[in-house]
Amino acid sequence: MSFSFPVEAGAVLMFARALGDLDPRWYDEESPAAQAHGGVLAPPTFVASAAHFDPDWPYRPRPGTPWHGSGRGPGFPPPASGSGTSLHAEQHYEYHRPIRPGDVLTVDREPGKRWEKQSARAGTLRFEEEITRFTNQRGELVVTAIRVRVVTERPVEG
Amino acid sequence: MRLEQLTEGDSHSQVVVHDLTRTQLVMYAGASGDFNPLHTDEVYATQVAGYDKVIAHGQLTMGLTAKVVTGWVDEADLSAFGVRFKNQVWPGDTLTVSATVTSVTKGPHGPEAELAFSTTNQDGVEVVSGYARLREAWAVEDR
Known part of the structure; x- marks a missing residue:
C-alpha cells in the first residue's frame, strides 16, 4: 500500500513537544542548533506520525464506525487481537536522507517475515514484521522502517 | 561532545522523562496519531485490556530514548x-x-560511531535496549 505524508512544521513542533524535547533544532530555522544540521530536521522517530495519513491505520476513531475505547461503557477488544494484546516488540530505522518541514513523503508499506513463539506468561506469541519505505518529493529514499509487532494470546503485565 | 571526540567505551547517561504523566501520553497520541485506547483510556486499559493502568506507547519510549543522542x-x-x-x-x-x-x-562522510544503549526505569528494570549509528550532521545542501 502507498500514501502521501506531508511533513508540516507545526506537526514536527508538536511531536517534539510530546517527547518533552524543546531543542530549537526541531522548530527554529535561524537557531544555531538548526543551522548546525543545515536547517530544521524532524526528530528521529517523527515518521511514526505517518499514522495520521495512513488510510488503513486502525488506531484512529472514525465517524460512524464503532470505536473500541470507552464511552458510556468500557469499550471492547479490537477484533484482531481477541483476548490478548497487540504489542510493539521491535522498531528499527535506517536514515538515508534528512527529513525537513515542507517535504512530502510517499509511504510504501509491505509485510515482512512472520513467526510464532510459545511463552509461559502470554501463550502463543505471533510476531509480524512490517517494512515501510519513505521517499521524498525528489524520489530519494529517506527512511526505511521495520516494525515488529507481537500479538499475545493472553494479557501480559510488564 | 563532538562526533570526532568520541572513543570506544565512552558512556553517557541522561534522565529522559521524570514522572511520566498521562497527559504526556495524550500529547504523544495526538502528535503521533496512535490513538490506541490502551495508551490513553484508563477505563478501557483496566476493564477491557486487563492492565493495571494505561501503558506508554513503545514509540514514545523510543522517541524519549533518542534524546540521549541529541543531549550528548x-x-x-x-x-x-x-x-x-x-x-x-x-x-x-x-x-x-x-x-x-x-x-x-x-x-x-567522516567519522561514524556505533552506540549501544539501555533505558531503565526508577526500579532499574530495562524497558528498552537498542543501538544507534551516528554520522556527521546533515548540511544545508542536504535538503
Missing part, C-alpha cells in the same frame, strides 16, 4: 536507530538512558 553529541545525526521493547512503561515512571560507544570508524 553535537553536530551529528543518526544513520540508524533500533530498539527492542523489553518491559512496559507506565505513568509515574522515570526513565534513564545509558549509552556506550561500541565502535568508532571512518565512513564516507
